[in-house]
Amino acid sequence: MKVSTALLADPLTTGPGATIEELLPRMVADRDGTAAVVSADGEFLGVIGVTDVLAKVVPLYVDLKESLAEVVHASYLEEHLDRVKGLKVSDLMVSPVATVQLEDSLFQAAAKIVEHGRRVLPALDGDRFVSFISRSSLLAAVLEGHK
């Protein structure tokens, strides 16, 4: 079974020049919270997810020592999220990122999902973004094919 049988409907996409403030409400409303970043002519550039936005807000010292999150003042997240909103998608997007092709097998996709620890993988047709394949949609396709 191929990746093309397990794609998500209505994937979220955005351009590199969009601001985080514009994109954030759409990402929060999306089930997987991840958008594909595509150029004006549809070329796949990267992905951006809510985790990437949070990673920009959460400071390095919490990365270094998680326990420090317990002593940071209460309104830190709100204050710093405001600072991130003005940034562009291109500032935070992840690129390069693991992808799959439509013709790849579901096993290949599963292996990449596990190896890279991502909830969703961009599925491409050459260098054009088509949709995402998620852990759930992959397993759903396998179970459906099993019936």
Added chain:
Amino acid sequence: MEPSGHELAQAASSGNLYWIACGIFVLSFALIISEKIHKTKVALIGASATILIGILTQTEAFHSPHLGVDYNVIYLLISMMLIVNILGKSGAFEWTAVKLAKAAKGDPVKIMVFFFVATAVISAFLDNVTTVLLFAPVTLLICDELGLDPVPYLILEAIGSNIGGTATLIGDPPNLIIASRAGFTFNDFIIHLAPGIIVMVIIFAFIVRWLFRHLKVDEVKRAHVLQMDESRLIKNPALLKKAGVVLTLTIAGFIAHGALHLEPATIALFGAALLLLFSGVDPHEVLAEVEWPTIFFFIGLFIVIGGIVKVGMVSDLSHFVIALTSPTKDSMFATAMVMLWFSGFLSAFIDNIPYVATMAPLVAEMAANVMGDGATASAVGNDVLHHPTVLPVWWALALGACLGGNGTAIGASANVVVLGLAERAGRKVSFLHFMKFGFPIMVGTLILSTAYLWIRYYL
């Protein structure tokens, strides 16, 4: 009588070995300084070559106290790394740093001074790099909450750790090497170096307070710091108690090790073993965090240096130093001063560990030569190496090699680590920017060291 063919062949062979050993040493040193190849790889290749070519025998490399791996240093390093790794898991360092920031009432200048002094004190007992690594996250947090540039804080912590680490036998690896080569005890360093270092820390704490006197933050930001609950940073109170007890016992053991006729390595190994036993920490986990590249770097380095000791290059260098500085049985003042300033400036640019590993046997050879009327270092005892005439030269080497590391961004591992963290935090610090802080402080500490040595041993 003419030498036999066999004797000529032996002489030629030993002459060849001399130059090969020198070549291995010079090439290894150059590669280590250039950083083109990782220093651990260089040291291990150099050590392997030293043994394979026959400069040292396997027995000499692995078992000789004068020529081979110094296992006192190796086990002391590993054991202290284990103790610090386990202690670090308790949250003790983060708790200490936040407590200090609150004691300073969120005042940015007081925090800077407190952190500078704290890293100096802690580094006297724990590894410099570990100290700054453990303080850096909280420093970044405090500066973030106060809206301050963390760079001066981080740089001063690295500098403080380099100064404080000079005070004790266990504070900095060069001191470990000197102690092992010269037979100094923990208390020798406390008696001879610690007073001078304490004075330096106090003087520079006042200078830092004056230099940054204009730093101010508003009350809202100060409140963020004052409201921090540092008790939440202690993740494992039981572990903290056990680690604290073991560390205290270990330091007490260091103080008593001379009287107990035990090496510091034995004390540290026992402390690490106790902590492993009672902490319940998985040995795999904590042993995986030991800096094995550093340990193997030391192992390789000792063998390479042993090679040049055996072939006589160190002895030849010691004759050069004697010719240059004219030490006598009554005074080695010029030797001490040259040692201090040469070590200081060189250590600002090159790794002080291979430098001290080379200089320690050189000082021993020089002492034996002058005080022992041409004897070699292996033929004299501590009565020669610890003679009042020789002592200032040892301390000059320790002071110069340790304090010189403050001079540049690459002078000490702690400097490299904090600058790496600063860059990750989005604050890249240039080589020159660091030197603006570090070089004057380095020169200042060398001037103070000169005064200290002169007042202590020559006035």
